Amino acid sequence: MHVLRWRWWLALVVALTLVLAVWRSPAPQPHVRTVVRPVRRLQDVRGYLARRAAAPSHALDLARLETWEDVPQMWPDVSDRHTLRMLARFACWAYYETVPAHPPDAPGWAWSSKFGWDEGGLRGQVFATPNNATVVVALKGTSASFLPGGSTGQRDKDNDNLLFSCCCARVDSSWKPMCDCWHDPRTCDSRCMGRTLIERSLYYPAATDLYNNISYLYPNSQVWVTGHSLGGVMASYLGATFGVPAVAFESPGDRLAATRLHLPIPPPSTPDDDAYALVPVTHVYHTADALATGQCVGHNSICSRTGFAMETRCHLGQSVVYDTVRYLGWSVGVLPHRITVLISDLLAHDWEPRIRAARLEPPPLPTGRAVPAPQRETLCQDCAAWTFT
Ligand SMILES: *[C@@H]1O[C@H](CO)[C@@H](O)[C@H](O)[C@H]1NC(C)=O
Ligand SMILES: *[C@@H]1O[C@H](CO)[C@@H](O)[C@H](O)[C@H]1NC(C)=O
Numbered sequence: 001m002h003v004l005r006w007r008w009w010l011a012l013v014v015a016l017t018l019v020l021a022v023w024r025s026p027a028p029q030p031h032v033r034t035v036v037r038p039v040r041r042l043q044d045v046r047g048y049l050a051r052r053a054a055a056p057s058h059a060l061d062l063a064r065l066e067t068w069e070d071v072p073q074m075w076p077d078v079s080d081r082h083t084l085r086m087l088a089r090f091a092c093w094a095y096y097e098t099v100p101a102h103p104p105d106a107p108g109w110a111w112s113s114k115f116g117w118d119e120g121g122l123r124g125q126v127f128a129t130p131n132n133a134t135v136v137v138a139l140k141g142t143s144a145s146f147l148p149g150g151s152t153g154q155r156d157k158d159n160d161n162l163l164f165s166c167c168c169a170r171v172d173s174s175w176k177p178m179c180d181c182w183h184d185p186r187t188c189d190s191r192c193m194g195r196t197l198i199e200r201s202l203y204y205p206a207a208t209d210l211y212n213n214i215s216y217l218y219p220n221s222q223v224w225v226t227g228h229s230l231g232g233v234m235a236s237y238l239g240a241t242f243g244v245p246a247v248a249f250e251s252p253g254d255r256l257a258a259t260r261l262h263l264p265i266p267p268p269s270t271p272d273d274d275a276y277a278l279v280p281v282t283h284v285y286h287t288a289d290a291l292a293t294g295q296c297v298g299h300n301s302i303c304s305r306t307g308f309a310m311e312t313r314c315h316l317g318q319s320v321v322y323d324t325v326r327y328l329g330w331s332v333g334v335l336p337h338r339i340t341v342l343i344s345d346l347l348a349h350d351w352e353p354r355i356r357a358a359r360l361e362p363p364p365l366p367t368g369r370a371v372p373a374p375q376r377e378t379l380c381q382d383c384a385a386w387t388f389t
Pocket of ligand 2: 210213
């Protein structure tokens, strides 16, 4: 009897200690949902980049010779609206040089460091959870008059037009072409385009250099990369190269430039699988954004007055596409490209309840999803009006 009572008291003390420990546990849990999935990545990425820098014109052959491995990684759960919204906010903060130490709407996350603000070109911000367990590298996108941030505008625009037009952004005789790889109005020399992009598009080598430096600062962290517009494309290309999960917001079609730059694309498991869909990036965009959907084609296009020739529309990885034109009746333009449209409008509401309330068009499959289902852009085709030699 006496022994029993003693055990009972001990159990009570242990239970109370546990309750107190849980009750007093510090630091709210980061408000993100994650999933564990494998990433197919280069076994020796630093070696590959060194070989590529030494012989840029052999990038295509180099990538073919590399060894790949499947490594489990913790990805952001892109079916969770709050997780996407937090990443979109980080991508937005990348446009600003000074950001709050504890960004609002990101409980458990803190600003960690910034990069690139002293030089022209690539720049952004790094956010982290306690002990740097998870780190988000947010890259700044294009600076344009209708977007916040910085003085890198014209160079960014030239770079965008070189990367995301079908052939040198030769829209018509009034535009200054970015290169001279076309033969006649609709024939383009693919090898010339590849050479030009590798020689002149310095953002990709700058981004890999930068990521290399950042990954030395956070050696034991799970890294995610994110960005808006051109920043999202660079996040996507870093995801492809380093095998880290990336989320890109409102980015132009990055598939064609990825092939022209001869990015290291993971080999598919079966010959008829889409290798470009294996890149660990999720694109998030909506259909009223003329830049993300490649509707900046021709001198009459909705974007031509702003000097953008974003003609490509096919993306790497998987895409979460909000069809705002069809379900919400939005009109296509340049202004819907802004990341604030995503943050304060689209990602502020659950998607299917919203489109059902809008009643323009019944949703294809009423499942109550908060975020549209991701899809691959395997059947997408870029620049069909051009002949490539
Ligand atoms: C997180 O990483 C940064 C950059 O390396 C470092 O300055 C900081 O001390 C780290 N924080 C913790 C808690 O390890
Ligand atoms: C990366 O680090 C090296 C060596 O410290 C430095 O020379 C280079 O400028 C850095 N690159 C970037 C993009 O920060």
